[in-house]
Amino acid sequence: MNNSYHIPVLYHETLEALSINPDGVYVDCTFGGGGHSRGILAQLSEKGKLIAFDQDADAQRNIPDDKRVVFVPQNFRHLQRFLRLHELTAVDGILADLGVSSHQFDEGDRGFSIRFSGPLDMRMDRRQSLSAANIVSGYTEQQLHKLFEQYGEVSNSKTLARHIVQQRSHMQVQTIEQFKAMISQVVKGNPNKYLAQVFQALRMEVNDEMGALKEMLQQVPAVLKTGGRVAIITFHSIEDRLVKNFFRQGSFDETPDNPFLPTVKEQVLKVITKKPITAAQEELKQNTRSRSAKLRVAERL
Structure with missing residues (x-):
């Protein structure tokens, strides 16, 4: 597995949070460079199993030669479907690191980074048709806003x-250059920060990241064994809010406490992290991309 492909964030914290059962079945929803997966495998026995999802074909180069690993070249929104295909009804733990891998940022032809010239693409799964260029040229003013x-x-x-x-x-x-030239007159504040925010928005839309996250979260209670844990690392306030709300109340909306309305909702997940776990000073020094990472963990009741 390739560590230069992507440095796994909150590595030790995530593995500890999963409380790994050596004979268990674990799912890494975002295999990438395989960093977190390698940590899980190191704690699994011969009986243990790891199901690794990644829709990016480049990630397949990092699959270890290990009979305990099953690789699924799909988006994690299809979690339950592919677990069933592999005759798995329930698993002991689920991990998702929602960050874009360093490899994707560092490959100019993928169109994720403002640092390179290349096509305005941003598709994690190159089999899909919608690209960032399609959005820029086809969305209405209201949709773009x-x-x-x-x-x-x-x-x-x-x-x-x-x-x-x-x-x-x-x-x-x-191309990235054409897009940067097109919007140069309206860039506000620090150009790098501004462009990073614009690129992030396009990337999240191209890959329907919020839709995929919601679909995956809704499947978690059904596929997690009692006592099994789910650990999710987010890098964006919207993602973090979705995870937080779902872990707490099984839905995505903020529901204010109303003493006059008794809400009888069956709790299926117990929140393990009252506050999200963030990177320690040492990690922040070594990997600047860990700055915005937040880890939240819940356990199936």
């Missing part, structure tokens, strides 16, 4: 959306 505001927290998202729609009528946008 909403996605830059929600997923990128871009301060002038409305202006940016209007500007893109005006410019694209006489400009082609197929």
Whole structure:
């Protein structure tokens, strides 16, 4: 497995949180460079099993030669379906690291990074048709405004959306360079930070990251054994809020406590982390990408 492909964040904290049963079955929803998977395998016996999901074909190069590993080249939103296909009804633990792998950022032709010239692509699964270029050239002003505001927290998202729609009528946008040139007049504040937020919003939309996360979370109670744990690492406030709400109340909405409305809802998950676990100083020094990482853990009741 390749460590330069991606440095796993919150590595020790995640493995500890999963409280691994050596004979158990574990799912790594985001295999990537296989860093977390390697840690899980090290604690599994011969009887143990690891199911690794990754929709990015590049990740397949990192699969270890280990008969305990089953690799599923799919998005983790299909979690239950592929567990059933492999005749697994319940597992002992589920892990998802929702960050984009360093490898994806470092490969210019994937279009994830503002540092390179390359196609405006951003598809994690290259089998899908929707790319970032399609969104920039095809979404309405309202759709663009909403996605830059929600997923990128871009301060002038409305202006940016209007500007893109005006410019694209006489400009082609197929590459990162063309896109950066197109929006250069409306960039606010620190250009690198601004572009990073815009790129993040496009990437989250291209890959339907919020939709996939919601679908996966809804399947967790059904596929996790009693006492089994789910550990999810997020890098964005929207993701973190979804995970937090789902772990606490089994839904994605913030529900205010109302003393006059008795809410009888069966708790299926017990929150293990009252506050999210974040990277220690040592890790922050070694890996700047761990800055925004938050780990939340729950246990199946």
